[in-house]
Amino acid sequence: MNIFRHPEKSEWAALVQRPRFELHALEQTVQKIIDDVASRGDAAVRSYSKKFDGYDAGILEVSEEEIGTAPDDVSAELKRAIEVAHRNIRTFHEKQVQRPEVIETVAGVHCWQKPVPISKVGLYVPGGSAPLLSTVLMLGIPAKIAGCGEVILCTPPGSNGIVDASILYSAGRLGIDRVFRVGGAQAIAAMAYGTESIPAVNKIFGPGNQYVTMAKQIVSKERVAIDIPAGPSELAVVADHASNPAFIASDLLSQAEHGPDSQVLLITDSEKMIDRVHSEIQRQLGSLSRKEIASKALNNSKIILLNDQREVMELVNMYAPEHLIIATRNYSDLAEQVINAGSVFLGDYTPESAGDYASGTNHTLPTNGWAHAFSGINMDSFFKKITFQEISRSGLINIGDSIITIANAEELQAHSNAVSIRLSHNDDA
């Protein structure tokens, strides 16, 4: 890790900069895939799966039988773990569901917001070396609580065309309607445009590699909504002199093992914490199976020593980390000062991995500084809030002059006519 001691304020902007990627060539590649899937459907999906991901998808939809037999291949221990995670995620997300409340803004004028679930949602679960079953839970549970009419899932299978049993088990457990063995930009294109096998959806959720992310950005321009912009995962840890260096090192490593482009920051006002965490990292790193990946990520990562906690929180808010651990004695005070972050973990016994899997919060969070303006996935993500209003004749009398006056100021005469024609109408005539 790179160590910065008492950097000048003028250097801070550079310290919180994320690596920038050249996206133009990627955009052209992905646009071609999307156009091809939009015009040729399943045939294009199959050919890209074979070309890029090395598998022959055959029938794109996973059969009910495959989903039905998946539980046989999942250990009782993993099933129990999934139940715990499922219950906590459900508890936390169910509490967020809002009921419409009718507000009489002025006598006779009733207005309300009604959360209505998005009808068709598509969940993307990335492949890679291991099955990301937690992503199924984090996207699928709120989609089912919301009551989205159709919930489909796309995920790349192994090169044998088989989707991991723990993914299928989780999908079956949640009652996800249909599962497709398709990954990459072609999966995003299929869910945006629809193919013979895969239905088009209204909103696409889920993380993915740079192809998937670019595909989501492109289809969101005119076709379909997406959850949040995605980038490499990040963690900032705030420590003081009394933080536990072993705990902190374990958290930094758990972020670093995600991928070589992950970024971790340790921000502290304690000089001695730097060496302690550094040597703990070296000690713990050796035994990790993904130590090469973690080492690469650590090379991009930073330990930043600042003068005091006021500066620490100022830098945190400038960085706007996806994950933020505050492991100081006064973590409750500092928590109040968080302005920009995706998800915040407080105290010594709240590792980030708790939120990744089982505490109940969602792990799909804004990266790359987007926490300045975006929330992580929550129940709002699966609803539209439609406004309704019902105005009585006397209600319209109460606000009619105001409408007419502003409409006239905006030179929109028909807008004021719509009021005056009603107010001059005699119901008894």
Next chain:
Amino acid sequence: MNIFRHPEKSEWAALVQRPRFELHALEQTVQKIIDDVASRGDAAVRSYSKKFDGYDAGILEVSEEEIGTAPDDVSAELKRAIEVAHRNIRTFHEKQVQRPEVIETVAGVHCWQKPVPISKVGLYVPGGSAPLLSTVLMLGIPAKIAGCGEVILCTPPGSNGIVDASILYSAGRLGIDRVFRVGGAQAIAAMAYGTESIPAVNKIFGPGNQYVTMAKQIVSKERVAIDIPAGPSELAVVADHASNPAFIASDLLSQAEHGPDSQVLLITDSEKMIDRVHSEIQRQLGSLSRKEIASKALNNSKIILLNDQREVMELVNMYAPEHLIIATRNYSDLAEQVINAGSVFLGDYTPESAGDYASGTNHTLPTNGWAHAFSGINMDSFFKKITFQEISRSGLINIGDSIITIANAEELQAHSNAVSIRLSHNDDA
């Protein structure tokens, strides 16, 4: 208006199609403006304002003195109307603010969402023939309720460089921090990248022409969040045999006068309503100052006769209108069947213009079918919901096995280490 009687289901998709625009050339033009503003700042902003909008902006920021004297140029009547609108919009939006609720998902595991206002927001208020002061209210009131740290506003002035007094009065009334006499794509670029005069913001709000809309889309790819995708304004009216044709005609015209690309739909199960509304439109159109604009919009517009109300609501939900008026006797029943719409107006005395100005609901709404997945602007738009969690040692014991088991299934060993290192630690040691 074009009349469609009992169209086949197979024709419905074409009926709800919006006009598509060729965006490629536009994108290139706007990208150049953005790049130029990003690199040359104020000088570029000034030159585009002069080139495209015909004014010499001089000092870009509107002075405190100009804002201070604006009330002298606004009539007492308009001030009163603004007060009524302001009070109702504030009432409706204040009720939406959510308080954090701490949830103990399992013993010792406390999780909560905290809405934190977005620090810096930029509001865009379009120019054109008349000052759209209502847009100042609809964007500025929720931004101030949320407590966004810095709220700035960009709007194009007249060719004399002067911003309309009603805009400045409204901005001053709301306590908007700074106002800039800048419009078009250059205003969006300035708020995204910052210039010498105009600060960069975290999120940009507001409607605009196709240049502004494209600029918002481009800067949202990697720089700044935006409110919702924008397109030409739309209205669908649902009528039955007993609806008031004069009221309906007034509503259709109030939408049509917005611009030649506005779209209005009348959807009904009553044959006789077609002629009645049609002749009312002819009668009312003649006296409108914007009758040429409204006539053009009506040329793109449709009256659709269907077999029954079940079909009517099915087509409405397929169309996903920005504005929906339900003017049938059983409007409450049909309201329950709305799945896709931005804002819904119920009964005979609820014209769409009420929601545009003064009932309290927001008028910034999803167009172009985006109501399938997006809400209109509401308090959520000005907040991030940051999740927090605080876990005790015993809480971590309660979920630790589940975290470790799922982390191992995902082959993320450092994730499970972050738990096991804590649970094997003895606080008393």
